[in-house]
Amino acid sequence: MKKLIVTFAAILIFASSVKAQSLENLFKKYADDERFEFVSVGSGLMNIASALGGVDKEAKNMMSKMKSIKILTLEENLNSHLANSFIKELDNIIANGEFETIVESREKNERTYIYKRVDAKDNADMLIVTKEPRETNVIWLKGKMSKQEMQKIMQEDD
Numbered sequence: 001m002k003k004l005i006v007t008f009a010a011i012l013i014f015a016s017s018v019k020a021q022s023l024e025n026l027f028k029k030y031a032d033d034e035r036f037e038f039v040s041v042g043s044g045l046m047n048i049a050s051a052l053g054g055v056d057k058e059a060k061n062m063m064s065k066m067k068s069i070k071i072l073t074l075e076e077n078l079n080s081h082l083a084n085s086f087i088k089e090l091d092n093i094i095a096n097g098e099f100e101t102i103v104e105s106r107e108k109n110e111r112t113y114i115y116k117r118v119d120a121k122d123n124a125d126m127l128i129v130t131k132e133p134r135e136t137n138v139i140w141l142k143g144k145m146s147k148q149e150m151q152k153i154m155q156e157d158d
Contacts, residue, residue, distance in 0.1 A: 022093045023125065023140060027070050035082060037073040065124075066143040074136045083136055090129065090138060099127065109133050118147045 031038040076083045094115055103114035115127040124145035130137045 022097060023127075026089060026093060027072060027140065030072055030074075030086070035074065035076065037071075037075070039069075039071040041069045042067075065145050065149070066141060068140075068142045070140045070142070072138045075134060076136075077134055078131060078136065087131070087136060094127065097125075099125075116150060118145060118150050122146045124150055 027038075030036045031040075074083060074086060078084075078087075097117060099115035099117045101113065102116050103112065105112040109132060111129075111131040113127075113129045115129070116125065118124045122144055124143050126141040128137075128139040128141075
């Protein structure tokens with residue numbers, strides 16, 4: 001019985017680490033692909049920006065919780081093989097990564113989706129995905145934030 005419990009626990013730990021790594025793997029896979037534009041901003045640059053002024057105390061507090069912002073942009077027709085493959089891969093990560101949809105917007109030919117997730121260790125991820133006929137953008141904000149803090153931010157925007 002102990003072996004069964006240990007095996008089950010190991011599978012759960014492995015499954016949760018796979019979910020966390022999926023986004024990281026997606027960005028690593030396409031960051032060096034010349035067909036994509038890639039930008040990564042670490043916490044150091046965000047702290048410098050908030051220290052330069054013009055940022056209120058609440059925004060500084062939120063920025064201090066952010067570890068990184070990563071952006072992938074594909075300028076290619078949504079019907080192309082590459083765009084379809086990339087979007088399918090991203091959709092699988094979102095579906096399997098326990099993300100919650102917090103915004104879904106459709107305006108003419110543009111679609112915008114915002115997803116969030118916070119795990120038991122307060123690792124927070126927010127994804128902003130925009131799909132246009134000739135461009136797909138994925139913005140990944142990664143930080144350390146409790147579910148309550150994330151909820152508070154969502155309520156402030158209402």
